[in-house]
Amino acid sequence: MATKMKAQKRESGTPHSALTELRGKGDVPGIVYGYQAETTPLTVSEIDLIKTLRESGRNGVINLELDGKTFNVVLSDYQMDALKGNFKHVDFLAINMSDELEVAAAVHTVGEAAGESEGGIVNQPNREVNIKVKPSDIPDALEVDVSKLEIGDSLSVGDIRGTVPYEILDDDDFLLVSVSAPRTQEEIDELEETPETEGAEPEVVGSDEESGSDEEKEA
Structure with a gap:
């Protein structure tokens, strides 16, 4: 409702x-x-x-x-x-309400990847997918089971396309989850030795200005 x-x-x-x-x-x-x-x-x-x-x-x-x-x-x-x-x-x-919409749905992982027990690192490069669905069927989130993923495994849109009751608009190779090998001590040492970039601007989430004036939005 x-x-x-x-x-x-x-x-x-x-x-x-x-x-x-x-x-x-x-x-x-x-x-x-x-x-x-x-x-x-x-x-x-x-x-x-x-x-x-x-x-x-x-x-x-x-x-x-x-x-x-x-x-x-x-x-x-x-x-x-x-x-x-x-x-x-x-x-x-x-x-x-009878027409389908194109919306962005959040991607939530379910379970613990098998590779985590061996020190693997779960990566989620894309946390949303674009879907086409009727308004009454819009999901709260798209859940993907990662429990079988070993180190080196990954899940892309192509792996889940047939498991959901709506059309996913992203390409099959759109990466959702991967499990990478743990960093070696040498890699950790290199990261610690890398100096921070001088003058880097902090990331800003959202905008402190409207995208276009209020009048432009209403035109």
Whole structure:
């Protein structure tokens, strides 16, 4: 069952100062667009948004109540404040529950790889796969059993394609999990001796700026 959330309509072309004021009050500006929905600027409570996403998941269907109408939507895009960690903008895509969607599903490993008992290291280079599925069948995550993987073994999309009830859009050689041999003492020593790169910039998760102005999103 889809999670319900209320939104309030706002004026198109809201100035930057007004958007800042909205966020200061705990609201998140956004838009809704898509199936049977005109592109409409809106705001949602950040508390309600976080609660809804916890209940429905990143790809879950949300019953969005707006201006006396209810839309089945998914969160199609969002921007975060890199310093404060709060939402800056959200895009909701209204969907037809009968049509398939292309979504990114998380990949979770299940079990302990056999190679770990010999010191092997489990690597997961790709933690999401792209799938095509009806909204009502979107999985919380795609689980892959790694218990039989020895050192040197790996799992790619081609190994699991026929084991899931939806279409995986990534290529067969898209690597999901591998088990590598443990590092030798010589390799460890070399890593410890390698100096850190001077002037390296720290990794930033998300963006502290919206990708395009609010007006551009609503155009």
